[in-house]
Amino acid sequence: MTKATRMTSDEQTGPEPAHVPVLLDRVLALLGPALSDRPAVAVDATLGLGGHAEALLAAHPQLTLVGLDRDQTALTRSRDRLARYAGRSHLVHAVYDRMPDVLDELGIHGVDGVLFDLGVSSMQLDVAERGFAYAQDAPLDMRMDQSTGMTAEDVVNTYPVADLARVLRVYGQERFALRIAQSIDRERRVAPLRSTAVLAELVREAIPAATRRRGGHPAKRTFQALRIEVNAELDAVRSAVPAALAELTVGGRIVVLSYQSLEDRIVKQSFAELATDRTPPDLPVPLPDSGPQLRLLSRGSEPATDDEIAANPRAASVRLRAAERIRQAS
Structure with missing residues (x-):
């Protein structure tokens, strides 16, 4: 199903999207169970040109979206693209490692979904x-x-x-x-x-x-x-991914798209830290307060399919990791 078919007739207005969001259908499928059929909050930590954000808002009519981007030109273009959703979106000029501060300023305590689409954007490459x-x-x-x-x-x-x-x-x-x-x-x-x-x-x-x-x-x-x-991209990723995980409510989901191995390694380590059972090995049963906080939703890092790469060559180097929070920290 394409983005357009998820929109109602009065939402299908505005300019044609100028770019193809990477792994859009997979992102929607992974985040969907945490956002569907109820008021929910999601953070697009790397808003860019707003392609993923637009599709999430169209797919989930009760969703409130917080979009962050350090690029002011991208924010301006995303505001135009997402104007029809202005009543349930907050677009903020900030690097993604400031997510906890932004959420606190908005009075939001806990989120149901987080998306990172790391690296350089199509707009930045093309200009x-x-x-x-x-x-x-x-x-x-x-x-x-x-x-x-x-x-x-x-x-x-x-x-x-x-x-x-x-x-x-x-x-x-x-x-x-x-x-x-x-x-x-x-x-x-x-x-x-x-x-x-x-x-x-x-x-x-x-x-x-x-x-x-x-x-x-x-x-x-x-x-x-x-x-x-x-x-300072890697420093931002090192602090932002654990901070985003801390903001997830139980049942909340996170999806990260990385484009080079250094980023992907940081994401892998951050997920593994919370997906590990910390029960001492000499105990016969798991301790409730030592069990995993995350359930991994992807087997390792997922690449794009051949069809995705053919439609969007910039997806060739992407690696996706996703997880769901199953327990809050003690």
Whole structure:
């Protein structure tokens, strides 16, 4: 069933959606049992262009949705897209690790569903001047919130070589991190690096020819690493996922879409921490206060299907994890 068929006739207004939400049907199916046929509250922690949020609001007429995004342009576009649901939605300019504060400010105590769609959004990739894409020339920005914080230009021009290599190695899993950092250092001694195209070409030349002929664009890992550093993405995920789990009521569900292994590992560990029985192994029966707090709803991390990837190529790297709260913390 498509999003449109879930809308009533008076809701089928407004502009045609500009993007295809990743794993939409799977997200709706996983969150549905926690949101259906009653007043419920869900948080879309990474609102983006509002595709998942719109479908959730259309599918659940009693749902109140809280949408968070650090990108003010995305928020503006989502407000337009979700205008028909203004009476039961709260759209807030905030990074997702501020979820507990936002809910407290709204007077909401406990939620029934949470969705994270991590990583860079379609809009951020497609708007060249944001500087996220190595295939288009633009200023080296990469900030998800362009109103604050350092840019990728700041990182490549001011970080010591050792720190820059660490960022590329840890966040980009780049084998040639030191070579690239040294190449950047030689270039910036001549003139500051300001262009995505110049950086992409510099990275390409720094990587051995035999390596750059395989595995996609040679600058892909460097751009990922810079984006993660600029936006402190992994730090936000480390604090936001446990905080979101703490907000879930019993029966509430969480779905997380990750696009690279570092994010997925954090989500896996956060879920496992609460899905484990803590009863001491020498006791014959489980202790009620030591039992699991979560039930995992996905077997490991789920990839997109071939049909999903064909319809939406950006789903190729997605990994989904989902869980349901079955017991509150003691």
